[in-house]
Amino acid sequence: MSTLEIKDLHVSVETKEGPKPILRGVDLTIDxxxxxxxxxxxxxxxxxxxxxxxxxxxxxxxxxxxxxxxHDVLAMSxxxxxxxxLFLAMQYPVEVPGVSVSNFLRTAxxxxxxxxxxxxxxxKDVKGAMEALRMDPAFAERNVNEGFSGGEKKRHEIxxxxxxxxxxxxxxxxxxxxxxxxxxIVSEGVNRVKGNTDTGFLLITHYTRILRYITPxxxxxxxxxxxxxxxxxxxADRLENEGYDRFLxxxxx
Ligand code: ADP
Ligand code: MG
Ligand code: MG
Numbered sequence: 484m485s486t487l488e489i490k491d492l493h494v495s496v497e498t499k500e501g502p503k504p505i506l507r508g509v510d511l512t513i514d515x516x517x518x519x520x521x522x523x524x525x526x527x528x529x530x531x532x533x534x535x536x537x538x539x540x541x542x543x544x545x546x547x548x549x550x551x552x553x554h555d556v557l558a559m560s561x562x563x564x565x566x567x568x569l570f571l572a573m574q575y576p577v578e579v580p581g582v583s584v585s586n587f588l589r590t591a592x593x594x595x596x597x598x599x600x601x602x603x604x605x606x607k608d609v610k611g612a613m614e615a616l617r618m619d620p621a622f623a624e625r626n627v628n629e630g631f632s633g634g635e636k637k638r639h640e641i642x643x644x645x646x647x648x649x650x651x652x653x654x655x656x657x658x659x660x661x662x663x664x665x666x667x668i669v670s671e672g673v674n675r676v677k678g679n680t681d682t683g684f685l686l687i688t689h690y691t692r693i694l695r696y697i698t699p700x701x702x703x704x705x706x707x708x709x710x711x712x713x714x715x716x717x718x719a720d721r722l723e724n725e726g727y728d729r730f731l732x733x734x735x736x
Contacts, residue, residue, distance in 0.1 A: 485552050485568065485650045487513045487683060492547035494528075494535045502543060505531045507708035509547070511685075513651060518677065518684040520694055520719060523705030524727040529687045532705075533655040536685075537571035538564055551650070566595050568650030570682075572640045584639065585609070585623040588646055595647055612645040615675065616668060634665040641672030648680055656688040670696030691723040706730045 492509040495502035505528045513519050523529050535542045536549065538561045549556040551567050559567060582590075588609065593599045600608075613620065616638050625631075631639065644652050654669070661669065670693060676682050677697075686699065694702075694716070702718040703710045704727075711730050712718065 484681075485515045485683070487556075487569075487651045487685075488548075488550045489536075490548045490550075492532075492535065492549065493545045494531055495543045495545055496531060497541045497543065502545075504545070505542075505708050506535065509709055511703065511710065513683045513685060515650065515681040515683050516677075517701065518673075518686060518697065518699045519701045519703060520697075520699040521685065521687045521703050521705050521710075522689070522691070522719065522722055523711075524731060525689060527705045528708040529689070529705050530655050531708075533571065533653055533685075533687055536564075536569065536653055537561065562594065565591070565647075565649075566597075570644055570647055570649030570652040572644070572652075572654045580626065580629070582627050583624050584627055584642075587627045588643065591643065591647060608646060612642055615645070616642055616672065618642070634662065634668065637661065637665045637669055641669060645672060645676055648676075649682055651683045651685065652676070653685045654687065656686070656690075656693060661693075666693060666696070669693065673697050691719050694719045704730060 489509055489511040492506050493504065494506035495504045509532060511519070521529055521532070531542060535544060536556070538559070544557055551569065554567060556564060556567065556569065564571070589600065589605065592605070609623065610620070613623065618638055622635070628636065628639070654673070656669070673684060673686070674697060677684070686693070686697065688694070698716055699719065700715070702714055702716060704712040704718065704722070706727070
């Protein structure tokens with residue numbers, strides 16, 4: 484069993500006007516095999532939490548801690564975080580010129596495991612994961628993120644997750660609107676990994692719709708840089724019906 488523990492996390496983002504405080508004391512503990520949904524209005528700091536866990540240099544942790552089985556995640560480089568078993572979907576969001584999906588995946592797998600995967604099983608695993616995602620085999624030869632559509636980016640993200648078998652996966656569904664196809668790909672991929680591994684999930688989302696496909700164990704409502712309310716899956720149903728109004732009113736009162 485593994486545990487990812489976020490304690491009283493405060494984070495500021497670098498802006499032209501100087502550092503701007505965004506996260507204002509986040510407390511969250513995730514155990515292996517559990518799915519936590521973080522939901523909240525736009526601008527509440529959900530993506531900032533994801534970027535902070537990913538080690539993005541623009542996001543400065545001003546206080547608090549993040550640990551994985553007692554190891555200080557905040558002291559780790561981005562690569563060390565991946566080797567420790569954290570999967571952060573936005574870790575490599577940029578185009579990687581001249582590197583094919585296939586090479587990229589093998590390099591990442593080798594870096595995380597500390598040894599190259601056995602070629603025959605690896606080829607079989609990649610093929611199987613791509614089939615499960617209904618991906619054209621030619622996709623493996625394309626350069627990472629070069630001209631990827633929104634749906635292809637999502638598929639690539641889930642493909643990485645399925646092959647790298649992380650201890651914890653942090654998926655920020657961004658508010659840019661997944662179409663129904665992409666939503667299904669992400670949901671099915673998460674459910675497959677949930678069923679086959681002991682991965683813990685942090686699923687960050689503005690909309691409740693993905694939670695019709697993935698049942699979280701816990702729902703946390705994020706408002707104004709911290710968790711304002713927590714509950715089980717029924718909380719997502721309530722948010723679907725009521726929206727975030729009641730939180731916004733109390734946050735500005
Ligand atoms: P969410 O993902 O919940 O929509 P974000 O974490 O993206 O929220 O943003 C939280 C707040 O931080 C917003 O007010 C946003 O404008 C601000 N913010 C986030 N990143 C940056 C940045 N790189 N520069 C300036 N402001 C930022
Ligand atoms: Mg946003
Ligand atoms: Mg966001």
